[in-house]
Amino acid sequence: MLSATPLASAQRSDYTIRTGTSEETTVYVREADADGPTVMVVGGMHGDEANGYTAAQKIANWRIDAGKLVVLPEANVKAIQIDSRTCNGTDLNRQFPTGSEPTTALAREIWNVVVSENIDFLFDLHSSYGIYSSDDGGVGQGIFSTRAGDATGHRKQLVSYLNENYVSDSTYDYSGYSSSDGSSPMLKHKVGADLDTGAIIFEATRKNGRPLSQQVRETTAAVQEFLQRFGLIHETVSYSQDVIAANTAEDTNAKQSGLRFDIANTFGQDVRITDLEIDPHNSAIDQLRDHSYGEGQWVSELFIDADVQNGVTDINNGVSLPCSIDLDWDGHSTDASNDAILSPGSFGTVSLYEFKSNGSPVDMVGENVEITIDYTLSDGASGSRTFMLLL
Structure with missing residues (x-):
């Protein structure tokens, strides 16, 4: 949606x-x-x-x-x-x-x-x-x-x-x-x-x-x-309805505590993803926190694989949920903070890792998470898209 x-x-x-x-x-x-x-x-x-x-x-x-x-x-x-x-x-x-x-x-x-x-x-x-x-x-x-x-x-x-x-x-x-x-x-x-x-x-x-x-x-x-x-709106940033819950290689348990989904840029110009808001429907899911000092997919709280520029935010000690993550500034340092940039017609893969409740990993199968993506366009216009990840 x-x-x-x-x-x-x-x-x-x-x-x-x-x-x-x-x-x-x-x-x-x-x-x-x-x-x-x-x-x-x-x-x-x-x-x-x-x-x-x-x-x-x-x-x-x-x-x-x-x-x-x-x-x-x-x-x-x-x-x-x-x-x-x-x-x-x-x-x-x-x-x-x-x-x-x-x-x-x-x-x-x-x-x-x-x-x-x-x-x-x-x-x-x-x-x-x-x-x-x-x-x-x-x-x-x-x-x-x-x-x-x-x-x-x-x-x-x-x-x-x-x-x-x-x-x-x-x-x-x-x-x-x-x-x-x-x-x-x-x-x-x-x-x-x-x-x-x-x-x-x-x-x-x-x-x-x-x-x-x-x-x-x-x-x-x-x-x-x-x-x-x-017929009034043709171009947008869209969600591909393809979310999956992932049990990553970094997990030491059987919990599928990461989420991965695709977004598409249908504008005729570059899109810069600047912020991402995460709001689980289940209020018991209260934290997003990786367990690695690395940077990238499944070793950062937020990673976006994009064709022009990957987006990443690696937050020391994770972040409480619900939250809004500024991709360009994680609140601790700029070393692992970067907006994602998608060229016209391209897809980006968003990975979130890992969802926890009271410090323990959560199996995200069957959970619902509302996502809001804020973006800016090359021509200076900006906007946001909100959708629900239904797992």
Whole structure:
């Protein structure tokens, strides 16, 4: 599973709506040189749903290769400021009746953006206190689509993508349905009914104290996957879905306590891997520490075999997990610290060694580890990719 926050390289033409009022907010527009569809992403319709506006803020800076990306991260600034679903008793996402003008000034200006940008698809990002597939009354982990614009097909693909490649606990599986366009005065419904255009409401859950970072990662993963399928994003750093747990020659036990997986550079320029964040799903896995003074694969905590420049970080006494490793500085010396550099179209092999719990090696078969890779490109743009290693 993948998510991303790459900085935009496309042309920018940002503007504000409700300018000069307490509802003033910014619309971020990225337009690539290559032709393609226009996708709009909205967050912050409900001010107490931090996932929506936080994910949209990240997406506003994404790099696109074709078409146009229009992002309104903070649709309801006043509600966000007071951390409330509504503002002055008004639910912004109930002000978009089908076949008639939106009922508030803010809703009308948002609708003007939708119409003037001539969008081909809309994502409205939210979160919920519960889970749609349960009986708790919530709609989290729900993807709800219009019937217009083949949104139903996109919804099904995203449900499968997230559940198969991102969600490690079936309690948090995604589901959803296609509603009748125009059956509710929501933005999504009006887009489907009045414009015959595809739209999705995406709801992550905050149930059980689920971290905001996890909600945002799943939300951005879904939008990223859609933009790739829809043709706006072509180039990326990808995970090859090939992780293995390794019992290395350095081990004196039968534990498969190392991990190895490949990443690919599909950008048309060099990629420098600068940081790698490691977050095991099992909180008992609390350390990454090799047992050698050597440097390289299986004798360093982190080693990346890359064609332009290998990456390595060898940390004295290991590192506590979860952690973020700066490949260029290990906190002790620069002798065994080096960013990895991959040329266009090349693969790099990442090796992590060795995972421990309370000082003892852990057999990583059956464990899940979330990885975030930060990178910079030759043209100065930067970004990150997040994915789950499912063993």
